[in-house]
Amino acid sequence: MSDLITADLVDLDLSADTKEAAARALAERMAARGRVTDLEGFLADVAAREAQMPTGLDGGIGIPHCRSAHVTEPTLAFGRSAAGIDFGAPDGPADLIFLIAAPAGADDAHLTILSSLARQLTNAEFTAALRSAGDAATAAALVRGDRTPAEAAAQTAQEPEDTATSEAPASPASAPATVPFRIVAVTSCPTGIAHTYMAAESLENAGREAGVELVVETQGSAGFTRLDPAVVAAADAVIFAHDVPVRDKDRFAGKPTVDVGVKAGINRPAELIAEARDRAARGEASAAAAPGGTPVERTGAAGEGYGTRLRKWLMSGVSYMVPFVAAGGLLIALGFAIGGYKINKAPSVMDHFVWTQSGSWAALLFQIGGVAFGFLVPVLAGYIAYGMADRPGLVPGFVGGSIALTINAGFLGGLAAGLISGGVVLAIQRVRIPAALRGIMPVVVIPLISSAVVGFLMFVVIGKPIASAQKGMTDWLNELTGTNAVLLGALLGLMMCFDLGGPVNKVAYTFATAGIAVSDPSDSAMKIMAAVMAAGMVPPLSMALATTVRGRLFTRTERENGKAAWVLGASFISEGAIPFAAADPLRVIPASMVGGALTGTLSMAFGATLRAPHGGIFVVPLIGNPFLYLIAVAAGVCATTALVIALKTLRGAAPGGGPGHEAGTGGEGGADGEGGEVSTDGTGGAGGTGGAQGAPARPGQPVTAA
Numbered sequence: 001m002s003d004l005i006t007a008d009l010v011d012l013d014l015s016a017d018t019k020e021a022a023a024r025a026l027a028e029r030m031a032a033r034g035r036v037t038d039l040e041g042f043l044a045d046v047a048a049r050e051a052q053m054p055t056g057l058d059g060g061i062g063i064p065h066c067r068s069a070h071v072t073e074p075t076l077a078f079g080r081s082a083a084g085i086d087f088g089a090p091d092g093p094a095d096l097i098f099l100i101a102a103p104a105g106a107d108d109a110h111l112t113i114l115s116s117l118a119r120q121l122t123n124a125e126f127t128a129a130l131r132s133a134g135d136a137a138t139a140a141a142l143v144r145g146d147r148t149p150a151e152a153a154a155q156t157a158q159e160p161e162d163t164a165t166s167e168a169p170a171s172p173a174s175a176p177a178t179v180p181f182r183i184v185a186v187t188s189c190p191t192g193i194a195h196t197y198m199a200a201e202s203l204e205n206a207g208r209e210a211g212v213e214l215v216v217e218t219q220g221s222a223g224f225t226r227l228d229p230a231v232v233a234a235a236d237a238v239i240f241a242h243d244v245p246v247r248d249k250d251r252f253a254g255k256p257t258v259d260v261g262v263k264a265g266i267n268r269p270a271e272l273i274a275e276a277r278d279r280a281a282r283g284e285a286s287a288a289a290a291p292g293g294t295p296v297e298r299t300g301a302a303g304e305g306y307g308t309r310l311r312k313w314l315m316s317g318v319s320y321m322v323p324f325v326a327a328g329g330l331l332i333a334l335g336f337a338i339g340g341y342k343i344n345k346a347p348s349v350m351d352h353f354v355w356t357q358s359g360s361w362a363a364l365l366f367q368i369g370g371v372a373f374g375f376l377v378p379v380l381a382g383y384i385a386y387g388m389a390d391r392p393g394l395v396p397g398f399v400g401g402s403i404a405l406t407i408n409a410g411f412l413g414g415l416a417a418g419l420i421s422g423g424v425v426l427a428i429q430r431v432r433i434p435a436a437l438r439g440i441m442p443v444v445v446i447p448l449i450s451s452a453v454v455g456f457l458m459f460v461v462i463g464k465p466i467a468s469a470q471k472g473m474t475d476w477l478n479e480l481t482g483t484n485a486v487l488l489g490a491l492l493g494l495m496m497c498f499d500l501g502g503p504v505n506k507v508a509y510t511f512a513t514a515g516i517a518v519s520d521p522s523d524s525a526m527k528i529m530a531a532v533m534a535a536g537m538v539p540p541l542s543m544a545l546a547t548t549v550r551g552r553l554f555t556r557t558e559r560e561n562g563k564a565a566w567v568l569g570a571s572f573i574s575e576g577a578i579p580f581a582a583a584d585p586l587r588v589i590p591a592s593m594v595g596g597a598l599t600g601t602l603s604m605a606f607g608a609t610l611r612a613p614h615g616g617i618f619v620v621p622l623i624g625n626p627f628l629y630l631i632a633v634a635a636g637v638c639a640t641t642a643l644v645i646a647l648k649t650l651r652g653a654a655p656g657g658g659p660g661h662e663a664g665t666g667g668e669g670g671a672d673g674e675g676g677e678v679s680t681d682g683t684g685g686a687g688g689t690g691g692a693q694g695a696p697a698r699p700g701q702p703v704t705a706a
Contacts, residue, residue, distance in 0.1 A: 003073075003074075004074055004075060004076040004143075004144070005075070005076040005077065005078060005140050005143050005144060006033075006140055007135075007136040007137040007139075007140045008029060008032070008033055008136075009026075009029050009030065009033065009075070009076065009077040009078065009140070010077070010078045010079075010136035010137075010139045010140050011025060011026065011029065011077075011078070011079040011080070011136075012079075012080045012133065012135070012136055012139060013080070013082070014026075014079035014080055014081045014085075014097065015081075016079075016081065016085060017083065017085065018085065018086075019050065019062065019064065019085055019086065019087050020043075020047065022062070022064075022079060022081070022085050022097050022099075023043060023046050023047075023050075023064050023099055024039075024043060025079065026077035026078075026079050026097070026099040027039055027042055027043055027046070027077070027099065027101075029077050030042075030071075030075050030077055030099075030101060033075075034072065035071065035072050035073055035075040035101065036068075036070055036071055036072070036075075036101065037070050037071075037072060038070040039070075041068070041069075041070045042066075042068050042070040042071065042101065045066045045067070045068040045069075045070070046064055046065075046066045046068075046099070048066070049064070049065065049066040050064055052228070053228050053230075054087060054088025054089070055087055055088070055230050056086070056087030056088040056089030056094055057089055057094075057121070057179075057230070057234055058089055058090060058091045058179050058180065058213075059091070059121070059127065059179045060084070060089075060091075060092070060093070060094050060095045060096060060127075061087075061089070061094050061096050061097075061098075061121055061127070062085060062087030062089070062094035062096070062097040062098070063087075063097075063098050063100065063230050063233075064087070064097070064098075064099050064100070065098075065099070065100035065101070065102075065229070065230065066100075066101065066102075067102045067103065067104050068101060068102075068103070068104060069103075069104040071101045071102060071103045071104070072103065073103065074101070074102050074103065075100075075101045075102075076098060076099070076100055076101075076143065077098070077099040077101075078096075078097070078098055078099075078130075078139060078140070078143060079097040079099070080095060080096060080097070080130065080131070080133075080139070081093075081094070081095050081097060082095070085097060095131065096127060096130055096131065098143075120143070120145075121234070123149070125149040125150070126142065126149050128149065129142055129149035130142055130143075180211060180212060180213045181211075181212050181213065181236050181237075181277060181280075182212070182213045182214075182215075182234055182235045182236045182237075183207065183212055183213070183214045183215075183235060183236065183237050183238070183239060183273065183276055184214075184215050184216075184217070184227055184231060184232055184235040184238055184239075184252070185200070185203050185214060185215070185216045185217070185238070185239040185240070185241065185265070186216070186217045186218075186219060186238075186239075186240050186241070186242060186246050186249075186252075187199040187200045187203070187216060187217075187218050187219070187241045187242060187262055187265055188218070188219035188241075188242040188243065188244050188246065188247075188262065189242070189243050189244065189262045189319075195243070195262045195263065195266065195575060195578065196218050196219065196262065197218055198266050198575075198578060198579070199241045199262045199263075199265030199266045199269075200216040200218045200265075202265055202266050202267075202269040203216055203239065203241065203265055203269045203272070203273070204216055205269070206269035206270045206272075206273055207269075207273060209270070210270065210273050210274075212273055212277075214273070215227060215231055215235075219242075219244075219246065219247055226248065226251075227251075229251070232251055232252060235252075235255060236255075236256070236276075236277075236280050237255060237256040237257070237258070237276035237277065237279060237280045238252045238255045238256065238257045238258070238276070239257075239258045239260075239265070239272050239273070239276055240252075240257065240258070240259045240260070241260055241261065241262045241264055241265025241266075241272070242261070242262055242312075243261055243262045243311075243312065243315050244312060244315045244316045244319050244387070245312055245313075245316050245386075245387045256276060256279035256280040256282075256283075256284045257276075257279070257284075258272050258275050258276045258279065260272060263499075263582070266578065266582050267582045312387060313384050313387040313388050313418075313419070313422065314384060314387075314415070315387075315506065316383050316384060316386060316387030317379070317380040317381065317382075317383040317384035317387065317414075317415075317418055318380070318506050318510055319383070320379050320380075320382075320383040321376055321379050321380045321383070321510075324372050324373070324375050324376050324379055325373075325376060325513045325517070325613045325614070326613060326614045327369070327372050328369045328370070328371075328372030328373040328375075328376070328517075329369065329373070329513065329516065329517075329611070329612050329613035329614065330369070330612050330613070330614065330615060330619070331365045331366070331368050331369030331372065332365075332366055332369035332370065332373065332611060332612075333369075333610075333611040333612035333615075333619060333622045334362075334365045334369075334622075335362045335363065335364075335365040335366025335367075335369060336362075336366070336611055336622070337362075337621060337622050338358055338359075338361065338362035338365065339358065339359050339361075339362025339363060339366065340362075343359070343362050343363055343366050344366065344520055346359065346362075346363035346366070346367075347363075348367065349363050349364045349367055373517050374405070376411075376414075376513075376517050377401045377402075377404050377405050377410065377411060377413065377414035378397075378398045378401030378402045378405070378414070379398075379401070380401060380411065380414040380415070380418060381397045381398065381400050381401030381404065381414040381415070381417040381418035381421065382394050382397035382398040382401055382418070382421075383397065383418070384397060384414075384415065384418025384419060384421075384422060385397030385400075385417075385418045385419075385421035385422040385425065386422075387422070388418075388419070388421075388422025388423070388425070388426060389421075389422045389425035389426050389429070391442070392425045392429070392442050392446045392447070392450070393421055393422045393425045393450075395446075395447040395450065395451055396421035396424060396425065396447070396450035396451045396453075396454040397417065397418050397421040397422070397454075399421075399451045399454060399455060400414075400416075400417025400418065400420060400421050400454040400455070400458050401413075401414045401417050401418065403417065403454075403455060403458040403459060403463065404416070404417050404458065404463075404466075407458070407459070407463045407464070407467050408467050408470065408471070409458075409463055409466040409467040409470055410467075410470040410514065411470070411510070411514040411517075412466050412469055412470045413458070413463065413466045413467065413470065416458075416462060416466055417454060417458055420454055420457055420458075420462075421450060421454050424449075424450045424453050424454060425446060425450050428445075428446055428449055428450060429446070433445075485524070485527065485604045485605075486601050486604050486605050488528070488531075488604065489527075489528075489531040489600035489601045489602075489603055489604030489605070490597045490598075490600050490601045491597075491600075492508045492511070492512070492528065492531055492532050492535060492600050493531065493534075493535035493538075493593075493596035493597040493598070493599055493600025493601065493636070494593050494596060494597045494600075495507060495508035496508050496509070496532055496535040496536045496538075496574065496596050496600070497535060497536075497538060497539050497574070497589070497592040497593045497595070497596030497597075498589070498593060500539055500574045500575060500577050500578050500581055500589075500592070505536070505574060508532055509532055509536070511528070511532075512525075512528045512529045512531075512532040512533075512613070513529070513613045515528055515529065516529050516610075516611060516613060521611065523609060526609035526610055526611055526624070527603070527604055527607065527608065527609050528604075529609075529610045529611070529612075529613060530603050530608040530609055530610035530623060530624070530629060531599075531600040531603040531604050531608075532600070533572050533610060533613075533614070533615075533616070534599045534600065534603045534608070534629060534632055534633050534636070535596040535597075535599045535600045535603075535636065536572050536574045536596075537569050537570070537572050537574075537599075537616055537617075537633055537637075538569075538592060538595045538596045538599050538633065538636040538637055538640055539569070539574055539576070539577035539581075539588075539592040539595070539596070539640065540565040540566075540568045540569030540573065540574065540575075540576030540577045541565070541566070541569035541570065541633070541637045542569075542577070542591070542592065542595055542636075542637045542640035542641045542644065543558075543561075543562055543565050543569075543576070543577050543580045543588070543644070544562045544563070544565035544566040544569060544576075545637060545638075545641045546562070546641045546644045546645055546648075547559045547561075547562030547563075547565075548562065549641070549645070550645045550648070550649075553645065553648040553649065554580075554648075555583075557579075558579065558580060558583065561576075561579045561580070564576065565577065565580075569616070570616050570617045570618075571615070571616040571617075571618065572614055572615060572616035573616075577592060584648070587644060587647040587648060587651070588644060590643075591640045591643035591644045591647065592640050594639055594640060594643055595636035595637060595638075595639040595640030595641075595643070596636060596640075597636075598632075598635055598636045598639050599632050599633055599635060599636030599637075600636075602628075602631070602632035602635055602636075603629060603632040603633075606625055606628035606629065606631075606632060607624070607625055607628075608623060608624055608625045608626075608628060608629035608632065609623065609624035609625070610622065610623050610624070617630075
């Protein structure tokens, strides 16, 4: 910070009464030093940034900031207001105002200033020293780090009392305010739908209970809004709950970080918050981002095993591929439903399209879906490489994926191309190059060399063996009959229900969609797709049914979730069962796996087929043997529901689970509809209204809040 601020950029008697006037007063000092070339243009940029989100922080601090084309070099100006100026902070006006100016495009400089300043502002001695600084040079030295708060306080004590009185701000805000512990979090999952937002909600609720100021950035399938840089800079710690790479992770470099899977954010948010506070107290910090380097998450966080990193890379590719699968598959299925099974033989709609003929519209839907399906393998390969090596991996990844299609290497070729592309780019980035060439590396050198290497390997070295393996797998699927097909259905059903949208679930789903991602899928491939979707519908529908027929076994929140689970299950969104599995995994997950295996087995045995990769009951018209297919789903739902009810009955009614006067056991509270509590100390939880005191846990019996 040595060149950012000088005494000329400090105003200890800031007389402005609005944030606009304060910004102008400080910006005029920057302009006088030649650091701002167009005062009005710069102030317009400051105002535009301020309009997005208030820049006031708790503790009497305001940090207006922006990147602007009218700034010549990174600059920081400081003003101290006796009356206080409203910058939108929850605790009131700010008396310490820092105006940060960074040149346009200087994202690293902008974040560096913000994070460096934010770390200092968490120090009560630092803010107190700024409030009592007797002259501009002392304040500038404090901000630069040239002088410690203790040294500044000693200098102030040596000055005459009347001078100190005249220089010190008269605001009662001079006493440092208590600032809450601040955490920023990022949540993401392969599909970017259920897990992402459930983890965010769990963390936010746990943060409120812990008295922590916690803000979450949800990197969902519909895109995401980046956290304000000021919020990130002011954070004391970071939590990443993700199963795919965190985008722009280098924004959080240098802060204490807890990095876990997204389910940890759902199941144990309080533990993650406590761990983040512990790491901050120990002074731990993640590695600082290297200028021009690859973001940390692209190659895996420090300490992660290769298996964990490989899973994240693959899930990155799958998460971007799934929307193409859904759109293309449904369009193709609709084409078949409207135009019949010979629609794949229809001529191009560019050559023949009659507005009044349903066959033309069916051909149009089929051909659009075919184009969308054509992107599956390139997108899979491209975003696996992106997960490994950031944006430089996209070009060789897409090239390798397209080559995999050309040589009929299919999804196996796409997986190999993505991993090879990411590895080649990472290897190139490790080579030391002259500074003069660094500017063209990401635009010319890396895409050129990596595409050539990946193309050579795919065409000449590994392409043919992978294509042979892909053909062998396809032939094996086509020959599946009888017992083998039924056993495969059971296995896929188990996988779909094992982690409810997690990596194992996605492996089974990707395996199924790979088989139908062609214009004319085999009968075996369509049977596999039907079995996978049927099994995936079982867990949420089962939980919905269980909360309906035995509501007293579930908490009030679970009963509300059960209502939503009807729709989620019917739509083939397995994540609808996650709230139940998170609260009671040892009962819900095994029961779901039993029902899923039964449904997968019956679906394969009944010979049900499906051309659409998604849709649930809404694509029943596109299913072969639809009546038997629905029987298979119903059988699995009934089996899982019965098992869950039986297992939960052995446990007893849930705390606050429903009407009745049952006592909990082993630390569980009473079971009346209101206010049942869970004990964690083995003494027995308090009963709900009209409920009995829970019985103490027996010696040697683990106490759980099941």
